[in-house]
Amino acid sequence: MNTSVKKIDACKREMIIDIPKDVVEKKFDEIYKMIQKKAQIKGFRPGTAPLHLVQSEHGQLAKEEVLKDLIPNSYKEALEKENLMPVNLPEVSDVSFKDGGLSFRASFEVVPEVKIKKYKGVEVKRKKVSVTDEDLKKSFEFIRKSQGLDDKTPIDDSFAKGLGYPNLKELEETIKSQMELSKQQEARNDVENQVAEQLLKNSELEIPQSSLAKQLDYLVEDTKHRMAQQGVKKEEIESKEQTMREKLKPLALNDVKLYFILDKIAELENIKVGKPEHKTAKVMEFLLKEAKWQEEGGA
Numbered sequence: 001m002n003t004s005v006k007k008i009d010a011c012k013r014e015m016i017i018d019i020p021k022d023v024v025e026k027k028f029d030e031i032y033k034m035i036q037k038k039a040q041i042k043g044f045r046p047g048t049a050p051l052h053l054v055q056s057e058h059g060q061l062a063k064e065e066v067l068k069d070l071i072p073n074s075y076k077e078a079l080e081k082e083n084l085m086p087v088n089l090p091e092v093s094d095v096s097f098k099d100g101g102l103s104f105r106a107s108f109e110v111v112p113e114v115k116i117k118k119y120k121g122v123e124v125k126r127k128k129v130s131v132t133d134e135d136l137k138k139s140f141e142f143i144r145k146s147q148g149l150d151d152k153t154p155i156d157d158s159f160a161k162g163l164g165y166p167n168l169k170e171l172e173e174t175i176k177s178q179m180e181l182s183k184q185q186e187a188r189n190d191v192e193n194q195v196a197e198q199l200l201k202n203s204e205l206e207i208p209q210s211s212l213a214k215q216l217d218y219l220v221e222d223t224k225h226r227m228a229q230q231g232v233k234k235e236e237i238e239s240k241e242q243t244m245r246e247k248l249k250p251l252a253l254n255d256v257k258l259y260f261i262l263d264k265i266a267e268l269e270n271i272k273v274g275k276p277e278h279k280t281a282k283v284m285e286f287l288l289k290e291a292k293w294q295e296e297g298g299a
Helices: 021-038 051-057 059-082 133-146 157-162 168-201 209-229 234-239 241-268 276-290
Strands: 002-007 012-019 091-098 101-109 123-127 292-296
Touching: 002 059, 012 059, 021 051, 021 059, 021 101, 051 059, 059 091, 059 101, 101 209, 123 168, 133 168, 157 168, 168 241, 168 276, 209 234, 209 241, 234 241, 241 276
Parallel strands: 123 292
Antiparallel strands: 002 012, 012 101, 091 101
């Protein structure tokens, strides 16, 4: 099998694959024998019709089956041969049987080249986490309103019992614990965002347009779903889709860039995971361990 690769841009590649005559003929023989076993040809029981009749009556089917087998398998083999890592399915064109062989063109995008100036020892500031009396007061006010209670309703043991707690102290401790967990997660998210911002600032890469389109579609559909859950009418949601796409495109762009940056760091640091979807979290865990931490004041 012969292959030739043309670089269209930073990520797009065009590959021409030529499959030799002997490979194509062998595959046709295999396919015709499979068809022969089941072929319904007048005057013959299934599996007994002469091969030349099978070839005559089922030539088009055999051709389709050969293409269905050889194109994906030879494409996969060619990727390995050329050491290419695609990020999308190929666009196959110019399929041609010539002089007994088979050739086709495959257009696709590959994992981009990523240049990172610095990713270890990035500086991060972590907000101090604390639940203030004012936080508790606001939480109680929210609960009172959600229960449809009057502002004059006192926040006391009776109020706590109405919510299923033996006394006010138990309710306060529960709310405080929940708020602390929430603030801890907010602080963690904030630190991760700081790391992400510095990675984006310190890296250079051109992203595959197919990856950008896929992420943008995901963000738009997620936004539309949330709007529907909030009771927004379908017609209104659809009318705002183009505006959504324009607003969400920068976010999608950064998402895709960050994905490939973290993927590159995993490669550089030989970070292995059991499942691909766990890679991002594993790399972020590594970066946070390597970061320069500084406590920041404030609740």
